[in-house]
Amino acid sequence: MSQSKNTPPRTTPRFSATFDQFTISEIQRAAATGIYDIRGAGTKRKLPHFDDLLFLGASISRYPLEGYRERCDTEVVLGTRFAKKPIRLKTPVTIAGMSFGALSAQAKEALGRGASAVGTSTTTGDGGMTPEERGHSSILVYQYLPSRYGMNPDDLRRADAIEVVVGQGAKPGGGGMLLGQKISPRVAKMRDLPEGIDQRSACRHPDWTGPDDLEIKIEEIREITNWEKPIYVKVGASRPYYDVSLAVKAGADVIVLDGMQGGTAATQEVFIEHVGLPILSAIRSAVQALQDLDMHRKVQLIVSGGIRSGADMAKALALGADAVAIGTAALIALGDQSPDLAEEYAKLGTVPGAYDDWQEGRDPAGITTQDPELAARLDPILGGRRIANYLSVMTMEAQAIARACGKSHLHNLEPEDMVSLTLEAAAMTRIPLAGTEWYPGKTGF
């Protein structure tokens, strides 16, 4: 008799859903190193997102606009509440704050070139304003962060708008982090830090706490800048109704709401994946807060965190946002995750589409690095063209949807143009489930 006849049948190897392969590798990594994992980018878990909404389009009850003949305007004006010089964007998609330090100078220049080419803004980050960035950005938003690295009144006055950063979606409640590999001599000088240290920037502002102080702080910034610049307040999505209400009370012209899909240069994996809200769940509450204060469209709302396309943009606007911001998507447009770099990603232990060790500064695309040789791989002019192309496509996609819904301006999109595909999305957005008039929490049936 053969051996096989004596061996009882065995089940195939079965992997645990709870202890999946990534979880096992993380436990093994933690046990070997004794320190949490740090990485870049935003959350990677599956979350309710804009894909869970659909537009209805026009039919007998609504009539559409001609796709190539009738106007669908896209301009948005930000900072109309108090600023003497509001900013005017030709399209309601902007580049989110990313620092020189996290990104190479070439990448920052490319973002500025691309944004300027389509008439929108780009944003500094935790590290101050570089001359290249100012020079190549026709509309530049200057971030006012807890660290105040490189902060000075001359740059404040050179900016077109000022964004007081309270938090970001990838890490609401967390401070900045830039590991030593990326603290090059120039980055160190701009931040007034020793070269090569692991920079841990503060999570709270050093000279104000709470909304009453923030009101005084905003007034001080306005006094220093002659009340000219729009003042944004950026928050990570965590308690959007209350945060938006308090930011309005503190005197913000514009509120930036960043969901947990928003990227970071370097943060603990556990923080990225377990703190904050998906952006889909935060927009309706933020808009509600503005409406309750009679401030919707008077204080503008910029939404970010996982915006990828004109469809995402149109859905965010239809939920009540005035504009969207992109970060991760802009880096991909520049060349991040390119399949052309597969061999080099393999040397870093990863594959195109999964590269997230932005904190290491070894980015083969030359974007998230301070290594001069790697950074030189990114041509800022070509990169700028790619960004401009991508922003144009997003705008055209959003216009295509808006026209199909019969809207002559992107801002005329409204919740009633959409349905939810899932119960979760219906509950989060208060947009009825497709085929019904109902969303969780709605009464009166």
Place this chain on the structure above:
Amino acid sequence: MSVALSNHQAIDLRETTIRKLNATLQSEDATGTWLVSHPEGRHSIAVGLTAPIDVTIDGQAGYYAGGMNQHANLVIKGNAGPGVAENMMSGAVRVEGNASMAAGATAHGGLLVIKGDAGARCGISMKGVNIVVRGSVGHMSAFMAQSGNLVVCGDAGDALGDSLYEARIFVRGTVKSLGADCEEKEMTAEDLQLLQRLLKEAGITEYSPESFRRYGSARRLYNFHVDNAAAY
């Protein structure tokens, strides 16, 4: 309203708004000496100045007096609220009374003198400023201080110099406790010379540099290491 007097220009904050005060002092035409009367705790007095003018604030100032100062010399003849001289770049701010929390926060340059005491977080995240406090400072002073010098003629509260970088701290009195990664350093001849100069610039002549102790970064937390996790 601004009234030209014999040798200084006067602005009365009972009659003038903060906006008009700052617009006047920030004007490219602003020169000479200014007296701001009846400040009465208003916020953002004399912020964002850029010219080497002399401004005296005759009373109590609220939040952020002298914020982001460049080149101007300010004297506050009273107490100052939170964030006095925050992010100052150059020039000088002298507080004749006490200062609230976060005095000189993130300031990059210039001289901040506090003749009384300073509250919590004096010199937080300072980036090159010189701060001289004739009295004592509260807890967490020089937290994450990057560069510059903090001189305390009195005592320092808890967690002095927590997580500081390359700033130097000099304390004449007692230190309730040192923060993470802050340690006492040897007082060098260069330190003594620096201290002598700062005390002189602050108008403090009764204390000798030798009566101070020097504190700075142990630089143990400059790079992450698992064995230091408990220190954060």
